Amino acid sequence: MGFEQCHPAINFIYFAVVIYGAVSFRHPIFLMISFLCAFAYSIKRKGVRALLFNLALLPLTALFALYYCSYTHFGITVLNKNFIGNNITLEALLCGASLGISASSAIMWLSSFYCIITTDKIIYLFSELSPKAAMLLSVLLRIVPRIKTEAQRISLARFAIGRGITRGNIILRAKNFIGIFSALITETLDSLICVSESMQSRGSTLRGRKAFSIYRFDNRDRACVICMFALITLTAMGISLNQTDMIFDPKIIINPITPMSYLFYFAYAALCLMPLALELRTQYRFKKARKNVNTYPQR
Numbered sequence: 001m002g003f004e005q006c007h008p009a010i011n012f013i014y015f016a017v018v019i020y021g022a023v024s025f026r027h028p029i030f031l032m033i034s035f036l037c038a039f040a041y042s043i044k045r046k047g048v049r050a051l052l053f054n055l056a057l058l059p060l061t062a063l064f065a066l067y068y069c070s071y072t073h074f075g076i077t078v079l080n081k082n083f084i085g086n087n088i089t090l091e092a093l094l095c096g097a098s099l100g101i102s103a104s105s106a107i108m109w110l111s112s113f114y115c116i117i118t119t120d121k122i123i124y125l126f127s128e129l130s131p132k133a134a135m136l137l138s139v140l141l142r143i144v145p146r147i148k149t150e151a152q153r154i155s156l157a158r159f160a161i162g163r164g165i166t167r168g169n170i171i172l173r174a175k176n177f178i179g180i181f182s183a184l185i186t187e188t189l190d191s192l193i194c195v196s197e198s199m200q201s202r203g204s205t206l207r208g209r210k211a212f213s214i215y216r217f218d219n220r221d222r223a224c225v226i227c228m229f230a231l232i233t234l235t236a237m238g239i240s241l242n243q244t245d246m247i248f249d250p251k252i253i254i255n256p257i258t259p260m261s262y263l264f265y266f267a268y269a270a271l272c273l274m275p276l277a278l279e280l281r282t283q284y285r286f287k288k289a290r291k292n293v294n295t296y297p298q299r
Contacts, residue, residue: 002278002279002282003116003274003275003278003279004115004116006220006221006224006278007215007216007217007221008117008121008124008125008215009125009217010221010224010225010228011116011117011121012117012121012125013228014228014274014275015109015112015113015116015117017232017271018034018037018038018109018271018272019106019109019110019113021034021235021244021268021272022034022035022038022102022105022106022109023102023106024244025102025244025245026098026102026244026245026246027243027244027245027246027254027255028098028246028254029265030244030265030268031098031101031102031105032101033265033268033269033272034102034105034109034268034272035101035104035105035108037269037272037273037276038105038108038109038112038272039054039108040273040276041108041112041272041275041276042054042108042109042111042112044276044279044280045111045112045115045116046111046115050108050111053111054104054108057104057107057108058104060100060104061097061100061101061103061104062097062100064096064099064100064103065093065094065096065097065099065100066093066096067096068092068093068095068096068099068100069088069089069092069093069095069096070082070086070088071086072092072095072096073086073087073089073092074089074091074092074248074249074250075089075090075091075092075248075249075250075251076089076091076250076251077089077090077091077251079093090252091248091249091250091251091252092248094248094252095248095249098246098248112275114141114144116275117141118141119138119141119142120138120214121215122137122138122141123135123138124215135199139192139195143188143192146188146191147184147188150184150187150188150191151180151184154180154183154184154187155180158176158179158180158183163176163179164176165177165180224274224278227274228271228274231267231268231270231271231274232271234263234264234267234268235264235267235268235271237264238261238264238267238268241255241260241264242255243255243261243264244264
């Protein structure tokens with residue numbers, strides 16, 4: 001059973017927890033666990049494109065850390081002075097690096113979230129609570145790939161009539177780009193209006209309306225919930241004991257690592273690796289079943 005085949009509530013709760021951890025934790029071990037697990041899972045979901053995108057985040061994280069320490073001045077360990085004479089401190093540099101790693105982890109988790117949480121899952125989860133909010137979220141999830149496809153179509157059509165962004169000098173290229181962008185905005189707004197009118201005519205905002213669903217909570221989902229909430233509970237214990245925090249101002253203060261800390265690290269790592277482990281297990285069982293079928297003696 002792949003992680004996307006779990007119940008939508010499990011998918012949503014899981015990504016809410018790991019994204020919260022990626023954004024709020026400042027301890028270097030928790031940050032690296034979140035970053036590496038998000039890195040691996042996004043590559044498992046999206047392949048080489050995710051690998052290139054994730055590698056591009058690394059220099060951006062380093063640049064952000066340098067930018068942050070150049071204009072934020074706190075800490076007692078002075079490394080150098082910038083061009084206007086302000087101190088560049090080790091505490092500010094590490095704080096910027098932690099913020100950059102946190103943002104990169106959240107971006108990678110969100111890319112996986114976009115692959116797992118589909119529009120029908122959004123409608124299933126939020127249609128009874130707030131039909132309008134559910135419809136808005138489902139449209140927002142669909143709009144990014146639609147904009148990308150529409151931009152490629154418009155660019156190809158304008159390229160065929162000699163108005164592509166690679167034709168002419170710089171001024172003509174800029175004008176062609178503005179024309180493509182204007183057509184894309186017009187097409188996007190028109191499609192959003194059509195979707196809104198279509199769903200309204202189908203009664204999507206009526207009170208008491210039931211959304212079609214193919215999801216049911218089975219024994220596999222129950223097992224996933226038990227494991228996930230056990231790991232979340234252990235991680236929450238680490239939060240309550242300040243094992244996920246780190247102070248940068250005025251000096252670096254981090255809680256000492258105790259034998260109990262390793263339990264919290266293991267719980268958070270197991271939580272972040274849970275979808276990857278589920279998908280690798282499913283892939284292994286599928287290959288094993290195919291191998292058994294191929295080696296079964298034919299009559």
